[in-house]
Amino acid sequence: MKKIYIISITFLLFNCSTAINDNNKKFELGVALTSRQIHVIKDLKEMVLGFTGKSRMTAIPFSFAEILNIDSTNITLLPYYDFDTAIFYEDPSPEKILESLTVSDDLYFAISKDGCLAYSLLAKKKEDSWVLSRFSENWGEVIKWFPEKLQDADSRDFKIFRAGGIEYFLYYKNGKTIYSTNIGQEISEEILCETILESIHRVDENKKYLDSIGVHF
Amino acid sequence: MKKIISIVVILSTIMIIYGFAIFGNADYNGRTAKQEYATWCVYAVMQMHGGGLQHYYASLYVNNFLNSPNIIDCMYIDYNSLTRTYCVNMAGVKLKDLVRFVNMSHSGLEPVSGVGKIGDCYGPNRYKDLPCLALEVGTYYHALYLVYIAIFDDKMPDESSVMVCIDPASGEKLSLMGNSDKLILR
Numbered sequence: 001m002k003k004i005y006i007i008s009i010t011f012l013l014f015n016c017s018t019a020i021n022d023n024n025k026k027f028e029l030g031v032a033l034t035s036r037q038i039h040v041i042k043d044l045k046e047m048v049l050g051f052t053g054k055s056r057m058t059a060i061p062f063s064f065a066e067i068l069n070i071d072s073t074n075i076t077l078l079p080y081y082d083f084d085t086a087i088f089y090e091d092p093s094p095e096k097i098l099e100s101l102t103v104s105d106d107l108y109f110a111i112s113k114d115g116c117l118a119y120s121l122l123a124k125k126k127e128d129s130w131v132l133s134r135f136s137e138n139w140g141e142v143i144k145w146f147p148e149k150l151q152d153a154d155s156r157d158f159k160i161f162r163a164g165g166i167e168y169f170l171y172y173k174n175g176k177t178i179y180s181t182n183i184g185q186e187i188s189e190e191i192l193c194e195t196i197l198e199s200i201h202r203v204d205e206n207k208k209y210l211d212s213i214g215v216h217f
Numbered sequence: 218m219k220k221i222i223s224i225v226v227i228l229s230t231i232m233i234i235y236g237f238a239i240f241g242n243a244d245y246n247g248r249t250a251k252q253e254y255a256t257w258c259v260y261a262v263m264q265m266h267g268g269g270l271q272h273y274y275a276s277l278y279v280n281n282f283l284n285s286p287n288i289i290d291c292m293y294i295d296y297n298s299l300t301r302t303y304c305v306n307m308a309g310v311k312l313k314d315l316v317r318f319v320n321m322s323h324s325g326l327e328p329v330s331g332v333g334k335i336g337d338c339y340g341p342n343r344y345k346d347l348p349c350l351a352l353e354v355g356t357y358y359h360a361l362y363l364v365y366i367a368i369f370d371d372k373m374p375d376e377s378s379v380m381v382c383i384d385p386a387s388g389e390k391l392s393l394m395g396n397s398d399k400l401i402l403r
Contacts, residue, residue: 051379061367062379132394134393135392137390138390166386166387182387194306202357202358206312210332215334215400
């Protein structure tokens with residue numbers, strides 16, 4: 001009888017841990033890193049070590065110091081795209097949005113801790129090494145709606161891009177392209193097209209103003 | 218003048234002791250706000266800073282800076298197509314209006330007199346109250362709530378400095394490096 005209890009408990013525990021693992025796995029976004037991308041992470045870690053070395057403090061006031069513990073996390077590469085405003089502006093239309101996306105040279109990483117999405121890193125190439133450009137410490141919390149949406153999608157394919165200062169997610173459902181802000185607000189192609197156009201016009205206008213006051217970028 | 222000299226002395230001392238200077242509040246744990254529409258980033262930053270409602274700031278801008286035919290209340294976006302056009306599509310604050318708008322907004326942001334690059338506004342002998350409104354500039358213009366900036370090795374803000382801010386588009390807390398493309402009100 002005792003044996004049956006032990007076997008049953010072991011069986012239950014095993015199932016439970018498998019369920020937890022499955023649950024965690026669904027929060028993995030993106031793909032595993034290649035050896036080249038692993039080197040990029042090393043560069044970023046070196047950069048952060050440089051910062052923390054400069055700080056001469058035991059408690060470093062930068063959340064990106066988390067990167068120093070990155071070896072104990074799970075890192076994936078996100079499908080990050082640049083939005084080419086020049087392509088879009090040739091003939092602006094809702095359909096043109098997709099055509100204006102080009103694979104970015106920057107690398108966008110998602111970092112999961114204990115099976116949950118935690119933060120994201122954007123790395124840019126600078127001369128021969130890679131530098132940290134953007135660290136979002138609560139990115140996992142912000143986009144926690146997305147893995148579930150992706151499970152109901154036609155495929156696991158998705159794209160992330162930034163336009164007008166806002167990060168968008170694109171995925172496919174019922175044969176349609178769905179656009180959403182990174183906080184989960186769905187936006188139609190038509191409205192997105194208008195929003196991007198407005199942003200482009202504003203850039204031109206603002207640039208003229210900056211030129212007129214002698215501020216140049 | 219005395220105040221400025223004291224600040225410079227304090228910051229320089231901190232830099233010598235710790236290797237970097239922090240302008241602003243590294244322990245910021247204040248309110249965050251998400252912009253209600255794609256063009257409302259400035260209003261969300263104002264809400265983060267001084268409270269108030271985004272549609273109040275939007276109405277203030279629309280009625281004072283855009284030539285709307287009637288008084289428009291951005292609280293009722295769907296009142297008619299004109300309201301939506303003015304309050305959503307056209308309501309992104311133009312850079313040329315920003316200084317005057319900030320000064321009339323009652324958002325609690327410090328009075329300002331112009332815009333400049335972050336590198337021209339911060340450094341060992343320059344100081345400005347933080348948190349404040351900053352702008353990402355490039356293929357788009359986007360307002361951020363700049364909480365603090367860390368400058369290393371007695372330099373002016375450059376590629377090595379770190380800008381910590383809250384993005385009103387998502388509520389993300391961001392650390393940004395390479396601040397050559399950032400604007401600030403001064």
